[in-house]
Amino acid sequence: MSEPRKRAVAAGLSGSAVCSLRGALAGAGVELVAEAPDVAGGLRLIRELEPDVAVAGAVMPGMDGVAFAEAVGALRLNVRPAILLLRPAGLRLPGQARLTGLDAAVLDAPPDAGAIARALAQVDEGAALPANLAARLKQLLDALGVPQHPGRLCLERAIALVWRDRRRVRALKDSLYPALARQTGLSCAQVERALRHVIDVAWRTGAIGEQHRIFGDTIDARRGKPTCGEMIAQLAEELRWEG
Secondary structure (H helix, E strand, C coil), rough: CCCEEEEEEEECCCCCHHHHHHHHHCCEEEEEEEEEECHHHHHHHHHHHCCCCCEECCCCCCCCCHHHHHHCCCCCEEEEEEEEECCCCCCCCHHHHHCCCEEEEEEEEEHHHHHHHHHHHHHHHCCCCCHHHHHHHHHHHHHHHCCHHHHHHHHHHHHHHHHHHHHHHHHHHHHHHHHHHHHHHHHHHHHHHHHHHHHHHHHHHHCCHHHHHCCCCCCCCCCCCCCHHHHHHHHHHHHHHHC
């Protein structure tokens, strides 16, 4: 089953730029569902619609593209959009290094469908937790007894993907496992086996108190340990609240 068509919003772009952008997005499998003439309106649309993609000008009145990406990163969202910043060809953005960790890519304007598709794949493959949450996740996995094993890497990346987009935990086999397979070079079946292995080891060797604190009574007592989906979802929510 293919993933559902992505939804996008645009902010701070001219009417002609939006028209050409709409066609390029459609060619990359993305539907432009709303647009705002300025940054404030764009942020409001992102809060209300929680789109998969947010496109903005790299240079806008009142807030440049880098600051816009940082403002999006500060929002509390169930779905964190990939951010595409459109710049005049070859322009080096001041502060562009700050985009690291913000799920953002910079494209020359006007972009074509191929450039958009490559940028979205780049953002998706590089999706990672902010440094403070990545450090906290390491602490949680150590306390839970998750061993150093390929399954731990799969678990870390799965949690980062679900932290970014809650919907993925409802589509493990259709969305999450294929994304992990692309990132790790494993098959979907190998990803699932690796996840099950580290969860099994953790529940035999980890700290019971930490298991109960995080998972409480959410686990089936007859099974005694969380499923892959439960483990990923609960730890992503733990980070979401701490973040």
